[in-house]
Amino acid sequence: MPALAWAGVISDTRFNALSEGGWNCFGTEANPEGGGAGSAAIVTAPGSAPDLANALRVSFPSGYHDGYNPVECDSNYFNSSEIYQQIYVYFPRGYEFHTIANKLSYDYLDSNNSADNPGNLYIAVWDTQRSVVIHLQPNSPGAENRVLYPNKSWPTIQTDNWYKISWYVKLNDSGSSNGVARLWVNDVLSVEYTDVNMRSGIFGSRNFHFSTLLPIFGGYNKMSKTQADFFYFGRAILSTTPVAGGPWGAISLIQKEPKPPNNLIINK
Numbered sequence: 001m002p003a004l005a006w007a008g009v010i011s012d013t014r015f016n017a018l019s020e021g022g023w024n025c026f027g028t029e030a031n032p033e034g035g036g037a038g039s040a041a042i043v044t045a046p047g048s049a050p051d052l053a054n055a056l057r058v059s060f061p062s063g064y065h066d067g068y069n070p071v072e073c074d075s076n077y078f079n080s081s082e083i084y085q086q087i088y089v090y091f092p093r094g095y096e097f098h099t100i101a102n103k104l105s106y107d108y109l110d111s112n113n114s115a116d117n118p119g120n121l122y123i124a125v126w127d128t129q130r131s132v133v134i135h136l137q138p139n140s141p142g143a144e145n146r147v148l149y150p151n152k153s154w155p156t157i158q159t160d161n162w163y164k165i166s167w168y169v170k171l172n173d174s175g176s177s178n179g180v181a182r183l184w185v186n187d188v189l190s191v192e193y194t195d196v197n198m199r200s201g202i203f204g205s206r207n208f209h210f211s212t213l214l215p216i217f218g219g220y221n222k223m224s225k226t227q228a229d230f231f232y233f234g235r236a237i238l239s240t241t242p243v244a245g246g247p248w249g250a251i252s253l254i255q256k257e258p259k260p261p262n263n264l265i266i267n268k
Helices: none
Strands: 009-013 023-027 039-044 054-060 071-074 082-090 101-109 119-126 131-138 146-148 162-170 179-185 188-196 208-213 229-239
Touching: 009 023, 023 039, 054 071, 082 101, 082 208, 119 162, 131 162, 131 179, 131 188, 146 188, 162 188, 208 229
Parallel strands: none
Antiparallel strands: 009 229, 023 071, 039 054, 054 229, 071 208, 082 162, 082 229, 101 119, 101 208, 119 131, 131 146, 162 179, 179 188
16 A cells, blocks of 8 residues: 655655655556556656656557556645645657547545545646646535636647646635646646535545556547557656655745835824
């Protein structure tokens, strides 16, 4: 079972090993709908990797059916109403993208037992435009299953390039649409919403509890890989406080009371 952490950096790996820095990575079982099993391997980072020596190569066999993941990397457990995350990804030339969703990472609200599912969100390279989105999947009454599309800038994920994808999510007060979600691509703000509703009712006090790198190929269309394929994860960080080197300073996440001007004179 992963260790429990309560504040600060929860998991941080540069993929020098499959289990490192609070992330535990492993290959999953064969795809039950066809295509066999993929694999996870630590390799030298390809291309002009930014401060990355190694990477996790995620491999799909030809015929791999959509809706499944050949690799999984689990974080330590934690308990926080807000998260800061950062991953690097690289898709080589000729990579076959799913036409709807190329999922990368999931964040889960605390679940008390296997039948108790307050919901999750995931990060994905989305549709043929290959933008990066946050997909909210809450199970609280009144909370909306919702894709947060880019609304600040519209980068397209290309092959043969490393991308740093960073996101910050603060959960809403129970039953209120006042949560915050932001996502940056290469430190440029792409997604920003301040009306997020992820929890209410019996799930109103549930915090984030667990994260996983989960490279699911699709899950929306009945399609399969037409070729053997692979892509790479670079450094992956999960934290409950701002990560050094991240874009968090671009927008203040803490609202402060304004200070009065110097030498202010008030006439009575």
